[in-house]
Amino acid sequence: MAVATALGGLAAVLGLTTLLGRHGRRTVQTTSELLVASRGVTPWRNASAISGEYLSAAAYLGSAGLVLAYGADMLWLPVGATAGYVLLLAFVTAPLRRSGAYTISDFAEWRLGSRAVRRIVTGCVCFIGWFYLLPQFQGAGVTLRVLTGAPGWAGWALVVAAALVVVVSGGMRSITAVQAVQFWVKLVAVAVPAVALLALWRLDGGDPASGDIPHFGRDTRVRVGERLTVSVPADTTVTAWGHVDGARRDGEWLRLSAGTHTIGPATDVVFPSGATVPHARPLPVQDGETWAMPIGHGEGHGLFTGYSAILGVLLGTMGLPHILMRFYTNTCGSAARRTAALVPGLLALFYVFPVLYGMLGRLYTPELLLTGDLDATILLLPRRMVPGPAGALLTGLVAAGAFAAFISTSCGLVVAIAGTLSQCARRRAGITAFRVGVVFALAAPLPLLPRVGPQGAATLVTMALCVSACSLCPLLVLGIWWRGLTAPGAAAGLLLGGGLSVAAGVARLFCGPWTGWPAALLAHPAILLAPLSFAVMAAVSLLTRHRAPRWADRALARLHLPEDMPIR
Structure with missing residues (x-):
């Protein structure tokens, strides 16, 4: 019965996605409608869509698994993800919307007057998007395998097909409706089972076994x-x-x-x-007291990895191209700022629940510490704690939320990559160029999936956030707030920070396993590379100050003054 309800939840999400996407297909006629929904999305609707887009496989599956294995050490992911939007609100959203650009690459060329910088930014957008797509595909494969026994490629195929249908036909207008509704689907799908399981845990005695290493409660x-x-x-x-x-x-x-x-x-x-419970290496063996303590107990070089991960998520959120592109859909800069102010509240509401799943998983699904299949925590708990039809129904609800997460995030990523590529290929990108970019964006990461191995969703997402923190974040902050940024400075910082962070991600995926300091540095290099990228951009810009754009003062005035104020 659990298999039937899981498939029913999946069918419901796919049907809802198709219905919501049909509205966009009827109305898309121009590039503006395709890429930025004609800049007419309201703050509340856009905040729901952004939250639905950002709550990916890492948030839905990965957070619970990380808390199960590492405990309070892993709270940096929800805390950093939510806090990153505060920085986004303070430094980026309204000025970026006032620039009038379609994509980050458009902004870079408009601000610096350099096609070379535009191409480098396009490369960064592609790598960030592909790193971010990998956990969506892999999470879909894990979900179908755990709940139905289907092969992993079946999950990839479902997500690719759904994203292709929605994005190719309706672009940003279609995915706005899909993502806004799917945020609330995900919230209900994660909250209702969590509340029910928490109540059952309390009826079962509510014993956290705080002093014990995890053990099997039955044969x-x-x-x-x-x-x-x-x-x-x-x-x-x-x-x-x-x-x-x-x-x-x-x-x-x-x-x-x-x-x-x-x-x-x-x-x-x-x-x-x-x-x-035996623990798969390199997962730490912790008693309850150590598990509940933050920073420094879960991984080697804990202080370094903890602070570097927090910095990577904070700064990385400021440069995520699929999130930033959503702010172009607002009507004006003030509407973009209101949108960004709503998002942290919606994210904080969601992130309460994966932490509960991680705690309950330590008690009821401890065998995942042995197999290392941490992303399955939220999928297995309902059946484990509630046998019978009620558990099957909760499992179907969880499955629906999981696929809503994979599809909504994948759609946003594909629009960002395809829009950037099509705008870079042609100064006035058409619908055909955009659709070719969609196919390329979805196809490029697929050959890598069989070689990725058993990487958790959160692990893969942090690689994308690290590339963003070390490349696009410095470009946006300095480009918006410092008139002295030059094209050579931006190019040098992007190539150094972005190139090294991409190399670290590739080495971590395909050249491991790593141990000791090499593992810590490859997993979380943001604390070194992000400041280095800022410093290189600033230093090279000062050395090439004679190449600062003549229109820099005018550009900054446009970014920071109200839209209705004339600029001379």
């Missing part, structure tokens, strides 16, 4: 999909079918001593009730 059979190296916290006796520590086991009792062991692929292990 539990765990199937390991891929070869794992695990840390066993205490001596445990198990029954195994498959390969453990290189030896074949056929259902006999096996004593796992405290320490490190290997479990082969397609191996089944039965743990008795009360046994401590």
Whole structure:
């Protein structure tokens, strides 16, 4: 029954997406309607759409899994994501809307008068978008696999097809309606099961087991999909079918001593009730007190990774192209500012619930710490805590919210990439160029998915945020607030910060596994690269101050003065 309700939730989301997209298909006739919905979206509707677009696989699946594994250390993701919009409100939204540009690349060329900078910005937009699309596709594959047993590619195909239909036909006008409604779908889908499960936990005694390392509450059979190296916290006796520590086991009792062991692929292990949960390396083994303490306990070099991750999310949010493009749809700069002021409240309301799932997952789905399949936390909890038809219905609701997250975020990313590419290819981009860009934006990351491996959604999203923090964020802040920025300075900072952050992301995905300081630096380099990018842009601009655009004063006046004030 759980499979049927999950498929029903998926069908409901796809049907809703199709219906909402039809309105945009009837009205799109111009490039302005396709890229910025004719700049006529109201603040409340746009805030709902932005929140729906930003709450991606990382927020819906990844946050709960990170809290399950690392505890309070991982609260930097919801805190940083919400706080990033405060910086966006203060420094970027209204001036960027007053520039009149369609995309960030348009803004860069208008502000600096350089086609070369425009091309570099286009490259940054593409890499940010592709890094951000990877977790949407992978999250869809995980969701279908966990709930229905379908192969991972089926989830990718569903999200690609839905995004292609909505974006190609209606562009920004279609996805505005889709994203605004899907935010509330996601909120209901995550909140209703969370409240129900929390009530059941309280009826079950409400014991947080705060002093214990996670343990199995009942006899539990765990199937390991891929070869794992695990840390066993205490001596445990198990029954195994498959390969453990290189030896074949056929259902006999096996004593796992405290320490490190290997479990082969397609191996089944039965743990008795009360046994401590082995943790897939490199997940930390923590008791409840350590798990509940922030900063410095969950990962190696905890202070560095914690502060660098927070900085990456804060600054990265300011430069996300698919979020910034939404502010071009507002009627004016003041409307863009009101939109940005509403978004933190909507995000804060949503982020209360994934934290609850992470806490409950530590009690009811601890085997995910063994398999490392952390993104499945929110998907498995309803069936685990509420067996029977009620649990199946809650599972269907969660599945609907998950696919709403994948589709709404993917649509926004594809519009941002395709709009930027089409505007770069032609000074007056047409609808055909935009649609070709849509196909390219969706197709480019697909060959990488089989090679990505078991990366969590939040891990992949932080790579996109890091590239944004080290490239587009410095460009926007200095371009909006400092008249002395020059094209050579912007190009140097973009190439250095953006290039190194992209290289770190690629190395992390395809050249690992990494340990120690190399792992920390590749995972969270923003604390080094973002200030370096700011510094290089400023230093090179000062050295080339004679190349500052002659219209810089006029450009800044347009960015900061009210729209109805004449500029001479």
